[in-house]
Amino acid sequence: MNTLEKSRLIKELHDLTGALERRSLSLYETAKAKSRIKSIFVECDQPLFKKQILAYKAQVQPERSAEEFARDTIYARSFRGVFQQVEALEQALYAQPDSGWAILYQPASGWQIWLIPAPARTALLSDWGNLEQVYRWMLQQQHQYRSLHTDLELLNQQNYAATQAFQNTVTARSSVAIEPEAAAQQLKPTKAAPVQPEQQADPVPEAESSARHLLLNQLSCPISELPLDHLPAEKLCRVFLPARPEVMQYADVLVHDAEQAALLKRPGYVAEQINAQGRFIKYLVLFGALDAMQATRFAHAFSQQHEHEIAAIREIDSAVLESQLFALDSLFQCYQHAEQMIWHKEDYYPFIPLQLIHTQKFIQFEETAPTLATPLILLKERQKIRLIHGQQRLQLARTEQAYPYILLDRQQGVSWQIIQKVLNHLPAPVDPLRLVQAIQQLTAS
Amino acid sequence: MHELQALIQRKISPQEINVENLVALAEHYSQPHSAEYKLVELALNIVLASYLEKAQQLV
Numbered sequence: 001m002n003t004l005e006k007s008r009l010i011k012e013l014h015d016l017t018g019a020l021e022r023r024s025l026s027l028y029e030t031a032k033a034k035s036r037i038k039s040i041f042v043e044c045d046q047p048l049f050k051k052q053i054l055a056y057k058a059q060v061q062p063e064r065s066a067e068e069f070a071r072d073t074i075y076a077r078s079f080r081g082v083f084q085q086v087e088a089l090e091q092a093l094y095a096q097p098d099s100g101w102a103i104l105y106q107p108a109s110g111w112q113i114w115l116i117p118a119p120a121r122t123a124l125l126s127d128w129g130n131l132e133q134v135y136r137w138m139l140q141q142q143h144q145y146r147s148l149h150t151d152l153e154l155l156n157q158q159n160y161a162a163t164q165a166f167q168n169t170v171t172a173r174s175s176v177a178i179e180p181e182a183a184a185q186q187l188k189p190t191k192a193a194p195v196q197p198e199q200q201a202d203p204v205p206e207a208e209s210s211a212r213h214l215l216l217n218q219l220s221c222p223i224s225e226l227p228l229d230h231l232p233a234e235k236l237c238r239v240f241l242p243a244r245p246e247v248m249q250y251a252d253v254l255v256h257d258a259e260q261a262a263l264l265k266r267p268g269y270v271a272e273q274i275n276a277q278g279r280f281i282k283y284l285v286l287f288g289a290l291d292a293m294q295a296t297r298f299a300h301a302f303s304q305q306h307e308h309e310i311a312a313i314r315e316i317d318s319a320v321l322e323s324q325l326f327a328l329d330s331l332f333q334c335y336q337h338a339e340q341m342i343w344h345k346e347d348y349y350p351f352i353p354l355q356l357i358h359t360q361k362f363i364q365f366e367e368t369a370p371t372l373a374t375p376l377i378l379l380k381e382r383q384k385i386r387l388i389h390g391q392q393r394l395q396l397a398r399t400e401q402a403y404p405y406i407l408l409d410r411q412q413g414v415s416w417q418i419i420q421k422v423l424n425h426l427p428a429p430v431d432p433l434r435l436v437q438a439i440q441q442l443t444a445s
Numbered sequence: 446m447h448e449l450q451a452l453i454q455r456k457i458s459p460q461e462i463n464v465e466n467l468v469a470l471a472e473h474y475s476q477p478h479s480a481e482y483k484l485v486e487l488a489l490n491i492v493l494a495s496y497l498e499k500a501q502q503l504v
Contacts, residue, residue: 003482006489007464007471013496014464020503037500044497048490052497059501366453369487427480428453429487 074150117145256288263288268318269295272311280351280402292342312344349375349404366429381410413443449488459495
């Protein structure tokens with residue numbers, strides 16, 4: 001919609017709402033005006049007016065809008081439905097007592113989310129509010145309890161279970177092997193002691209186990225072969241972390257050629273996966289690739305298969321990666337400090353997890369309208385990362401776990417005084433890249 | 446355009462903007478890459494969002 005079309009819609013809404021407020025219309029004209037307003041809401045159904053559209057839909061079709069809202073989240077498969085009666089909700093929610101969430105709607109109060117925080121536990125209840133408010137509450141609870149699996153994780157678990165069932169039926173003929181933990185530990189490379197050549201690693205008898213495992217940070221992780229549509233001849237496996245399921249919320253972990261001895265001698269690789277709109281999906285962690293070229297091929301083939309794209313790939317020491325993989329913060333730090341960027345897309349900005357940002361804006365000013373590709377502008381001072389520009393960008397989507405960013409550093413001479421000085425000379429609304437450019441020019445001079 | 450600047454700086458509310466003037470500005474500044482177009486667009490987004498909120502109360 002261009003500006004002229006928008007301005008005409010505003011004029012029309014101005015006239016229609018004015019007439020409805022004055023009650024100057026006949027019954028027929030009133031119905032016609034309301035009908036036209038409804039069609040304008042359909043015309044304006046775009047991310048920019050998401051808040052208004054959601055409020056409108058919630059008013060005219062409350063249950064359906066809540067259903068659509070829930071189905072649009074990353075936890076849709078754990079969603080048990082929208083209910084107006086507590087009894088019906090409880091029945092549906094506790095039918096699967098391990099995990100799940102549901103929405104209760106009452107016209108006078110609004111919406112309330114019920115969330116099972118742990119298997120067989122009574123559900124936690126949010127306050128009453130609008131859909132965005134109660135969903136935000138649920139994300140906060142999820143951050144603490146990690147009770148829900150994302151749809152992608154559930155899908156992967158199903159695939160894994162199917163693979164396991166298939167493997168169990170052909171155990172006698174399978175040629176799988178297990179790496180015992182002790183042997184694997186001895187083979188861990190250290191900086192002081194050179195690693196042994198790959199061919200000296202003792203093969204482990206196949207009969208020891210019917211399942212294949214990989215040892216990561218002393219955790220035995222089952223792996224399952226992952227056929228790649230574009231690289232059918234390559235042997236790539238997904239690594240499952242049943243002891244640390246939260247990792248799968250922020251990273252797909254893959255391994256090429258699951259010889260424990262070999263893979264830790266090779267560098268690890270971490271890629272940022274995004275969707276077609278440029279929104280961060282997950283990290284991709286890859287062990288065992290022979291070189292950067294192969295890692296790049298694997299990363300692209302894997303992400304394409306899931307209809308995602310790769311934003312960038314970095315090479316990281318696999319022993320470091322193995323130890324830092326188990327928390328989003330530490331994986332991000334590890335990725336951020338990796339010097340070896342081996343590939344990135346055009347117009348690339350790295351992504352930072354939301355939980356690392358202090359999102360309260362210190363200096364208030366008008367920002368240009370953002371897109372999903374617009375980076376946050378952040379200032380690092382001491383141990384904190386604070387938001388300079390990006391208040392609107394943060395509000396653009398509901399469920400992003402990481403955002404593109406440009407980080408300025410207090411240690412490089414950027415202070416709040418300098419930022420304020422630059423802002424005083426920039427026309428409003430302020431474009432993030434112009435702001436960064438102006439700050440850098442001032443600090444360089 | 447001063448009115449739009451004031452709107453963006455939250456010095457006046459969206460409902461105080463003259464809508465006839467908005468249409469005239471949108472007609473006048475029609476080059477999508479110009480700074481004026483972007484300013485008008487930002488202001489229109491604010492005003493349209495406000496009218497949608499108002500309309501929602503009346504349907």
